[in-house]
Amino acid sequence: MMFPLKRLLIGRPLKSTELGEQKLNKTKALAILSSDALSSVAYGPEQILIVLITISAAAFWYSIPIAIGVLILLTALILSYRQIIFAYPHGGGAYVVSKNNLGVNSGLIAGGSLLVDYILTVAVSVSAGTDAITSAFPALHSHNVMIAIIFVIFLTILNLRGVTESASILAYPVYLFVLALFILIGVGLWNIATGTVPPELHTPIGTPVAGISLFLLLKAFASGSSALTGVEAISNAIPNFKDPAPKNAAKTLTFMGGLLAILLSGIVFLSYYYGVVPSVEVTVVSQIAEETFGRNFMYFFIQGTTALILILAANTGYTAFPLLAVNLAKDKFIPRMFTIRGDRLGYSNGIIFLAISSIFLIIIFKGQTEHLIPLYAVGVFIPFTLSQTGMVVKWVREKPKGWVGKLIINALGAIICLVVTLMFFITKFTQVWSVLIFVPVIMFVFQRIKNHYEAVGDQLRITEDNHAVPIEGNVIIVPVAGITRVVENSLNYAKSLNANQIIAVYISFERDEEKKFEEKWNKWQPDIRLVTLHSQYRSIIQPLTKFVDIVQHKASEANYGVTVVIPQFLPKKGWQNILHNQSSLLIRAFLLYRRDVMITTVPFHLKK
Structure with missing residues (x-):
């Protein structure tokens, strides 16, 4: 049943030779890799107003210069990440840049922060999209969490179907959102x-406002900079582009930056001119649309496309997370399972892990976007700062042609990103303090995984000094529960191995059973030695493992190997397994980690 359902949801498996067909052109790449950045237009301006309203609505005119500052930062980031794309054309973004130029630990901070940030991308985007839906339909407000989880599951299935297929579907809502906002901004102007x-x-620009301070303006600037999350995704996903991948990625990044600048400027200006006040129940974009069009078709068109883009912005995480995970896995900092391609040639383990983690966050935070955005933003500005700083170090060290201009761009970006990061910690510490815990924890986990892989490699590597000692003989132990065809089948297999000795082990719970079984055994298999073990506490595992240890110790002295042959019968129907005690599975599980003991299971399939 599961296999047909999988084929229905995900589609037929693709051949490895079809990988080239899964590459993205610029149009599709813009849709799935820019959706996170473009969607932040729906909540970035709102974050600025939420800070300014603490003074008064008269302070809203400050949103204009603050937005100009955000655009300056956006320009620096776009120019910087264009340089990163050409300097590191195989992807990896901030992780690779930081690791190569600032050291492994800096790379792990950047990589770990981005992994968590992409999980937050899914949680924030879907939660924000759900907010947009419930703004239009307030009756659904109490079902935010369930709606968000349903959308995550939908996006997960869509991405498991492959990059090009998900891009083909998701491109339409993204471009409809861009069209809707252009119409909104155009009509509003x-x-x-x-x-x-x-x-x-x-209030007119320049109006004096009592209580305003540089600290508050920097706080608003940091909050508005949340609109820049997702800018780095294209540099992580260069391998997903059609050739020439770096050029196509750079053009896509530039076009995305232009769109983001226009939409952000338009929404900030309209929210200022309309005097929109941020509300818990109704988003800023919803208020602008209602003021511009009223509650007619255009209003619901804008709300619908906004909800879609906010939800589908999560797809940036689905695209970038698996590729970043591949880079970390290749460097042995996370499990190698993240490097395995699924049936549809996508990195399905990364996609599934991302989905489960984001659902967990949505449940924990109850789908409340305002609690997730600060943590989300600081998680991406740490890698921003490290990548910019790494590029500064690269230009100073290598000094290529035109390096001074590149250095200035990256240095400016690094300084602004550092200021934004510090402002998040200073002004929203109660919401972002967990970063100070999860980053060291993630680095510790990364290093433990790396140490494990290195230890495994050292032990598996063949050198002149560590050749395996040839085994000169073999002792076979066969646990038996009775005289049955299952046991007979296993004994016949054991005899075929030409072992030096075969020992059948019977564990009894009653003394009378031992004598009766020994008599039956001697008549049935007189050539096979039988050892009976009495278990006072009715345990099979304890006496058996103790006996195996004794035999293994004696066998090692003669350079003999020990093999435990486990009889096991398999019912015809899978559900029938629950009717049996599965002793063979327990024995195998316990013996699997015994040193120098080989385990063989001999299955006997029941036919009815």
């Missing part, structure tokens, strides 16, 4: 130009 919007809704 027209209404302003024609005097339809009353000028008294907002």
Whole structure:
């Protein structure tokens, strides 16, 4: 049943030779890799206003210069990540840049932060999209968590079907969102130009506001910079582009930066001019759309596409997380299972892990976006800062042609990103303090995994000094529970191995059973030695493992190997297994980790 369901949901397996067909052109790549950055237009301006409203609505005019500062940072990031794309064309982004230029620990901080950030990308995006839906339909507000989880499951299935298939579907909502916002901004600006919007809704730019401070402005700037999350995703996903991949990735990044700048500027200006006040129940974009169009088709079109882009922004995480995980796994910092491609040539283990983790976060935070955004933003600005700093070190060390200009761009980006990061810690410490715990924990886990892989490699590597000693003989132990065809089948197999000795082991719970069984055995298999062990506490495992240890110790002195042949019968129907005690599985599980003991299971299939 599971196999047909898997084929229905995911599709037929793809051949490895079809990998080239899974590469993205610029149009599709923009849709799935820019959706996170573009979607942040829906909540980035709102974050600025939430800070400014603590003074008064009169302070909203400061959102204009703050937005200009965010655009300067955006420009620095776009120019910087273009340089990263060409300097590191195989992907990896901030992780690779930081590791190569600042050291392994810096790389692990960047990589670990981004892994967590992509999990947060899914949780934040889906939660924000759900908020947009419940803004239009307040009756659904109490079902936020369940709606968000359903969307995560949908996106997971879509991404398991492959990169190109998910991109083909997701491109339409993304471009519809861009179209909707262009219409909203265009009509809004027209209404302003024609005097339809009353000028008294907002305070004039430059109006003195009591209580405003540089600290508050920096706090608002840091909050507004959350609109830049996702900018780095393209540099991580270069391998997903069609050739020439670096050029296509760089063009896509530039186009995304231009779109983000236009949409962000438009929404910030409209929210200022309309005098929109942030609300828990209704988003800023929803209020602008309602003021511009009223509650008609265009309003619901904008709300619908906004909800879609916010939800589908999670797809940036689905695209970038598995590729970043591959880079970390290749360096042996996370399990190698993340390097394995699934049936549809995507890194399905990374996709599934991402989905489970994000659902966990949605449940823990109850789908409340405002609690996730600060943690989400600081998680991406740490890698921003490290990658910019790493590129500064690279230019100073290598000094290629035109390196001074590149150095200035990266140094400016590094300074601004550092300021934003510090402001998040200073102003939102109660919401982002967990970063100070999970980053060291992740680094510790990374190093333990790395140490394990290195230890395994050292022990498995063949050298002149560690050749395996040839085994000169073999002792076979066969645990038996009775005189049956299953046991007979296992004994015949054991005899075929030409062992030096075969020992059948019977564990009894009653003394009378031992004598009766020994008599039956001697008549049935007189050539096979039988050892009976009495278990006072009715345990099979304890006496058997103790006996195996004794035999193994004596056998090692003669350079003999010890093999435990385990009889096991398999019912015809899978559900029938629960009707049996599965002693063979328990024995195998306990003996599997015994040193220098080989384990062989001899199955006997029942036919009815």
